[in-house]
Amino acid sequence: MKNLPLLFCGIFFALAFSFTGLILSSNIQIGSLNQTTQSLDENGNNIAGETLYPLKTAGLAKQGKQVYIEMGCIYCHTQQVRRQGFGADYERNWGPRQSVARDYIMQDRVLLGTMRRGPDLMHVGGRPLNADWHHLHLYNPQITSKGSNMPPFAFLYETHKIEGEPSPDALKFPPNSEYGPEEGYEIVPTRDAEALVEYLLSLKLDYSLPEAQIVE
């Protein structure tokens, strides 16, 4: 090839084309999305006085999201629910509806994920699993999900000698669990573990959006 200006222009425009088409245009389309009420009035405006969705993650849950990031949870867990009929996300109760672009607009870091070595977590806070279950599961997944290949996060917990009253936060092991502490000791979550569970419980897709209604 001898026509160098053509070569340079081609190299430049090839990437400029996809940069414009994929990045800039989606930034225009999705970047303008705002919070909204679950349904709109007849003029297409938010209904006054109703809660705006999606909610913003705040407080302890926000710190928990940071723990989720630091522990690399995203490499085995997604946070996206595919539409009914495409995969079995809906049938597995991973969410009452598909997740859409607006669900993520309040997140500083979007953690969609691309691997499901474990279940999707978009709506994990809406499943019948309480904080006690999550703590046991994080401490050692074998307690709650025998045979799972999820790593234990026991380093997010501390073993204390029980002095006086047992701590109300101590992990509630099933009777005679082989994973429980020795007699006279208890296992309590660190602040990181508390935050992480708070974050998991905050993950809910239990609201409708004008473009994605939950069908009862």
Added chain:
Amino acid sequence: MDTAPQSNSQIANPYSSKDAAVRAELSEIDASIRSSALFFTVSAIFWLLAGTVFALITAYKAHEPAFMADGAWSTFGRMRSAHLNAMALGWGNNIIFAIGLWIMARLCRAPIRHGGMLTIAGIFWNVGLTIGIGGIIAGDITSVEWLEIPHYATPLLAISYALIGVWGIVAFKFRKGEHVYVSQWYILAALFWFPWLYVIAQVMIIWFPARGVVQSVTNWWFAHNVLGLWLTPMALATAYYLIPKVLGRPIYSYYLSVLGFWALAIFYNWAGVHHLIGGPIPVWLISAGIVASVMMVIPVIVVGLNHHMSVVGLHKEVWRSPTLRFTVFGAISYTLVSLIGSSMAVRSVNEITHFTDFTVGHAHHGVYAFFSMIMFGGVYYMMPRLLKREWPSATLIKLHFWGSAVGISVMLFALHVTGWIQGLEMNNPDISMLEVVQNSMPWLKARTVSGVLLSFAHVAFAVNFFWMLFAAGAVRAKQGPTLLDSSSKEGAA
């Protein structure tokens, strides 16, 4: 030069060119880039070994979760990310800086200027990367795929890269000769594309996060293009350089190489969105990604034809040459992995393969069986010319080849099969997630075995390399190229 018909082995002489003046010129160019190319190759091999250790830990943890689970630093997500970054940015980029720039310098036919600057930039790159991977392990991981390196290390990488990229373009500017060879198009384009991708991704995801899933679109535009517009063009450029050099005959078709280059440039960079099929982004974006992914069949077939037709009829020479045994393995893998990749972008296939180990297998098919194998071939060709001595051991080269070839084949088989089964089972809500995981265990164990084979291969490679680098007298005295067939002493390595 006599006019008698020559056998192929005579055509393929160690320096390819019969012209002493051309050989002297190349030798001068090699001398000018020797120190920086060696620095990058040594760094690349250290990262390859480090990445292999992280890989083994990760693979083993996937079926033995209690292994090394006592600290946050060694948890699965961090080990996996340390592996990915050590391989992609440590092994991949260093070896590209070594071989890509060396090929660029040779094809520009001018001794390089300011080789010292290149080495300094290389030191920055490796320091930045060490801090970055240390940061990942320490817990500053970003959890953005392919961009896990924490924000305090990335500026170092960006600056270092800028120096190296600019250097490559300057080398091109001061070239001699009219004709620009196909390898130069690819290298030039990749040197220009990579910083654009990297800076945009850093800015829009880490520094000034874009709104919502624009981040995800940017993430996969970037991550897929690391493969498509960085590793792929560099490996194709290397194959385009090595095949004719070793065989001593030109590339099959000039016009196919033009078509292949432009088709790749136009289609590949739209394809990344296929990682978000079924995801919460506008459907038109996904459709664009699927169309581009399927259109990639064109450059793949074209480049495949060009590479494969160039070696047709010379299979003995290919098998005998360490360089080509690896390079042609890589070129064949490119055809296969790309065709599989295009079909994975089709919605009905993606519904099964998405979110499974099929994708993990596919990534290794591309980065290892294609990219890394060609780069190994490049190292086997470049080192004797830089050091003016031969590879000490043909046995170690064979160990490397068989360890890599069998290891990666076992891994690809295991991950593709288990990925497909996982996909089918996950789409059947009657099978619990725990059962899906347990059914994949035997395959994940097979993956660990494949990792052990690959580790042996990498150790054999490293031993041979450092043996050659710190050559004892016996290695220096060795005459003639090291070939993988003892019956013949002729031909280029």
